[in-house]
Amino acid sequence: MTAPVLETRYVFTLTVMIGAVTSAGETGIGVRRIIPIHGGEVKGPGLNGEGVSGRICDFGADFQVIRPSELIDLEAKYGFETDDGATIYVENRGIRFGPIDLLQKLKRGEPVEPALIYFRTHPRFETGHDKYRWLMEHVFVGSAARHADRVIIDVHVVL
Known part of the structure; x- marks a missing residue:
């Protein structure tokens, strides 16, 4: 017997507004931001839905x-x-990688064509609301793009 074939279905797009970067410096494993x-x-x-207006900035960070x-x-x-x-609640882990010159442009807030950067995530969700329990009962993957003031993540459920 073989395992089921993996399929995904688009479910929503997260647009996450971000602020200025704070750096803790080189920590021995890399630069912590x-x-x-x-x-x-x-x-x-x-x-x-939309970002928890006003409250999300009190606890949200990347x-x-x-x-x-x-x-x-x-x-x-x-x-x-x-x-x-x-x-x-969202906990979203992932990686971003690409040509060093393009990653440097992103760090400076300059535009970069998203298709040139590999940016994938694995969001996990938690909620006590019965209507959205399905978010805790599935695996999700995201394809993301970094912009100067926001990150856009197309989220897909793995079926």
Whole structure:
């Protein structure tokens, strides 16, 4: 017997607004950066809502380690509220990698064609709202793009 074939289906797009980078410097494993999250929105056929207005910035951030090869390990933690009032916690881990000159442009806030950068994530969700329990019962993958003031992540459920 073989395992089921993996398939994915697009469910929504997260647009995460970000603030200025704070660096803790070289830590021995790479350069540690902390980037605050200042809200955003989620839209798509699987779910609608927007960033927890005002409250998301109190606890949301992306914690990154930039390796010497410029491979970036990402771990973002934040929450959002759906249109019908459910609060959903997000823990999104991933990697971003590409040509060093393009990654340097991104660091300076300059535009880079998203297709030239490998940026993939694995979001996990938590909520006590029954309608959205399916978010905790599935695996998700994201394809992301970094812009100067935001990160856009197309989220797909693995079926």
